[in-house]
Amino acid sequence: MTQSNGPIKVDSKAVSQQLLDQYDTFLFDCDGVLWLGTHLLPHIKETLNLLLTQGKKLYFVTNNSTKSRAAYAKKFASFGIDVTEDQIFTSGYASALYVRDTLKLVPGTDKIWVFGEEGIVDELKLMGYESLGCNDPRLNEPFDIATSPFIAQGLDPAVKAVIAGLDTKVNYHRLAITLQYLQQPDVKFVATNIDSTYPNKGHILPGAGSMINCVAFAAGREPAACGKPNPNMLNAIVTAKQLNRSTCCMVGDRLNTDIRFGVEGKLGGTLLVLTGIETEENALDVSSDHPLPKYYADKLGDLYELLN
Numbered sequence: 001m002t003q004s005n006g007p008i009k010v011d012s013k014a015v016s017q018q019l020l021d022q023y024d025t026f027l028f029d030c031d032g033v034l035w036l037g038t039h040l041l042p043h044i045k046e047t048l049n050l051l052l053t054q055g056k057k058l059y060f061v062t063n064n065s066t067k068s069r070a071a072y073a074k075k076f077a078s079f080g081i082d083v084t085e086d087q088i089f090t091s092g093y094a095s096a097l098y099v100r101d102t103l104k105l106v107p108g109t110d111k112i113w114v115f116g117e118e119g120i121v122d123e124l125k126l127m128g129y130e131s132l133g134c135n136d137p138r139l140n141e142p143f144d145i146a147t148s149p150f151i152a153q154g155l156d157p158a159v160k161a162v163i164a165g166l167d168t169k170v171n172y173h174r175l176a177i178t179l180q181y182l183q184q185p186d187v188k189f190v191a192t193n194i195d196s197t198y199p200n201k202g203h204i205l206p207g208a209g210s211m212i213n214c215v216a217f218a219a220g221r222e223p224a225a226c227g228k229p230n231p232n233m234l235n236a237i238v239t240a241k242q243l244n245r246s247t248c249c250m251v252g253d254r255l256n257t258d259i260r261f262g263v264e265g266k267l268g269g270t271l272l273v274l275t276g277i278e279t280e281e282n283a284l285d286v287s288s289d290h291p292l293p294k295y296y297a298d299k300l301g302d303l304y305e306l307l308n
């Protein structure tokens with residue numbers, strides 16, 4: 001079957017082997033591809049091991065900024081999957097690289113207000129940056145303009161950027177103080193990713209993009225989004241790992257981030273799996289605003305199941 005017929009379904013041993021034979025490197029999205037929250041999807045370990053036995057290089061590229069690369073390595077280990085930190089790239093790490101290499105903020109002098117979770121703070125800390133906000137327990141208090149310490153003490157003038165990401169503790173206090181910083185003209189606005197939702201155990205939950213848009217709308221500002229499909233994230237991975245784009249395959253569950261990342265990043269191929277956000281109808285919708293995948297499958301584990 002040729003690409004001119006549209007996305008190719010991985011539903012036979014021949015197509016599964018054809019896909020594996022084309023690529024020597026696989027970049028995997030995580031949420032909706034490998035797992036749903038703490039639930040590992042079927043035959044993930046077997047599929048990753050199969051790729052390793054065939055000499056493939058594996059990398060993991062997630063827009064989920066709630067954990068650091070080190071914390072993700074621990075999550076893989078909790079599933080009995082041996083992945084090192086340097087195989088993992090998160091949107092929190094991509095955002096910290098942007099703060100360091102593009103904004104050129106000065107570690108030890110410039111601070112960052114984090115509207116998001118520890119994964120962003122941890123990556124910034126590795127680069128020598130002090131963060132404010134995030135899990136500060138005072139932000140868990142209901143917001144009261146008369147008593148908020150962030151209002152009473154005033155904003156920290158050392159804050160030169162806001163990084164906004166998925167924050168499962170989002171509340172009015174966090175939104176209000178983040179907006180105060182975004183109203184400062186010299187404070188840059190950085191977002192980890194644009195995902196409107198993310199999949200978790202059969203439910204579709206609000207994603208980073210939904211809460212980032214809340215403060216962006218209030219501030220009347222658009223952030224620089226550092227995760228997929230931003231090509232800078234792929235450029236950083238390709239450079240760090242000396243990858244040959246033409247022999248790489250991006251595996252994801254979302255058209256407007258993962259598949260767009262792979263297609264616009266000129267990778268050799270893309271595989272959309274239907275265990276996360278997209279449906280088979282979406283995968284085949286030629287009228288879609290987003291690039292369609294070269295391949296698609298009901299789940300990643302089909303690669304293994306069809307060959308065994």
Ligand SMILES: C[C@H](OP(=O)(O)O)C(=O)O
Pocket residue numbers: 029030031032061062063064065166193195197198199207208
């Ligand atoms: C959806 C995204 O994670 P990913 O699918 O990129 O691992 C996220 O959790 O915001």
Ligand SMILES: [Mg+2]
Pocket residue numbers: 029030031032033252253254276
């Ligand atoms: Mg995903």
